[in-house]
Structures are given as C-alpha cells and as structure tokens.
Amino acid sequence: MRRRSFLAGNWKMFKELDEAKEFVLEFLPLVSQVRERQMALAVPFTSLSLVAELAKDSQLIVGAQNCHWDNEGAFTGEISCSMIKTCGASMVLIGHSERRQYFGDTDQIVSRKLAIALYYGLLPIVCLGENLAERESGLAFEVLSRQIKTSLEGLTAADAPKIVLAYEPVWAIGTGRTATDQQAQEAHSYLRARLTDMVGSEAAVQVRILYGGSVKPDNVASLMSQPDIDGVLVGGASLSPQSFAKIVNYLPI
Ligand code: PEP
Numbered sequence: 001m002r003r004r005s006f007l008a009g010n011w012k013m014f015k016e017l018d019e020a021k022e023f024v025l026e027f028l029p030l031v032s033q034v035r036e037r038q039m040a041l042a043v044p045f046t047s048l049s050l051v052a053e054l055a056k057d058s059q060l061i062v063g064a065q066n067c068h069w070d071n072e073g074a075f076t077g078e079i080s081c082s083m084i085k086t087c088g089a090s091m092v093l094i095g096h097s098e099r100r101q102y103f104g105d106t107d108q109i110v111s112r113k114l115a116i117a118l119y120y121g122l123l124p125i126v127c128l129g130e131n132l133a134e135r136e137s138g139l140a141f142e143v144l145s146r147q148i149k150t151s152l153e154g155l156t157a158a159d160a161p162k163i164v165l166a167y168e169p170v171w172a173i174g175t176g177r178t179a180t181d182q183q184a185q186e187a188h189s190y191l192r193a194r195l196t197d198m199v200g201s202e203a204a205v206q207v208r209i210l211y212g213g214s215v216k217p218d219n220v221a222s223l224m225s226q227p228d229i230d231g232v233l234v235g236g237a238s239l240s241p242q243s244f245a246k247i248v249n250y251l252p253i
Pocket of ligand 1: 010012168172173174175176212213214215233234235236237
C-alpha cells in the first residue's frame, strides 16, 4: 500500500515570534511545488496562531508539541487540544521523548492525550522509541512493544488511520547519531506488526510511521527509500528554512 509521505519538523523550545515569522516567509516559497507529500511543523504554543495564520493558504500543516489530556480545568500552565484548535492548528505531537524524559509523560498519559486529540480532530503524532541502554542490552523491541501497546490502548481500527506514529530512538535524537536505514526499517516493520495485532492489517497498513533522530538533508532520501519509513520527524534540521526545505524536497533514490 502506498502511503502519503509525511515530513514534519519540531522546533522544540526555539524561535520567538519574529524568528517564526521570518522562517515561514522564507520557507513557504521554497516548498511551493510540493503536492503529493505532506509537510508539517510543530511549533511552540506562543507561535501557533501566527504560524497557522501565515500558513493558512499553503500546504503546511501546523501543530503543537504537546497537549493536556483534559479539555479544561485547574491545570496551571497547561494547554488543551481545543485551545490548540482555536489557534488554527491541526496537529499535535504526543509523547515526544523529551516530554517522557523531563516532564513525566508515561505511556498511560500518552494514551489519554491521544484520545482527546482524536476527539478534537487533531492529527496526533505519537512518538516512541528506546533509549541507548535498552538498545545495547537487546531490549529495544520489548520496549517498543510495551510502548505501543499502552500508548495506543483503546485505539480502534477506524481511528488508527487518523494517527501518525514516530519511531525516535532516544540515542539518535540531537546526537548526530542516526539509526542506520536497516535499524530504522526493522523497528518500523516491527511496529507495524504490533499495530496489525492491535487493529488488524487493513488499518495498520494505512498508518504512517515516521523516523526521527538526526535526520538531515543528506540522509533523508536513503531513510525514505525503506518500505516502512513513511516520513521523518526532524528537530535540529527543521530550524533553518533552507535545510527543512531540502528535506521536504528530497529526491527519492
Ligand atoms: C526530534 O526532536 O524529534 C528529533 C528527532 O530531533 P533531531 O532531529 O535534532 O535529532
């Protein structure tokens, strides 16, 4: 099955308003020819409205980097999916490894956030991946199995195609150490098999699985040549309009 390529950036806690505006104004003309592929940017909450407004007549999907699991309430400092939506955004990252590592996002929390993102019609990108110790001790697949099972708990076959998964081995994020094409493909194909167990093959083949971890303009094409790699989630290299545009415009090999 042919899945539509999805190339997403994650600005993390970078870019003030002026910088966000400058980026979008430079970036959009560089990707104006893109038709088949989907491209997206997860930006800080403070830039959501501005970037969504600037991108509204373009192909760029704009999203947040996190959300709360409830719609409203006494949760000081938190942002809900309905708030994200009213900013004009349509996507949200859930369970990024930095959220898991520094802010206590567990697989159970991820599953609650996923449910509310789907309820509000946001496109959720659910991130998972093993850390270095887990990979080196041969536990990578066990960890992935546990993460996918709990993070996607309750996901129906009807909703599965409405989500995107991102395999991001923690040891490859921001380290310059990319997983090899084979390591990434192996993990993606494993995740698709687990998805098949959970929602059936008809739904599982429609789910896009992105690879994230030190993706750059010069390694995107070979990663994208793998059968189960449907896109990429890019941190550092999405901060420059030129390098992110090169990633979006990669030439297939
Ligand atoms: C990320 O933030 O999801 C990521 C993969 O970062 P980087 O591309 O910088 O490794």
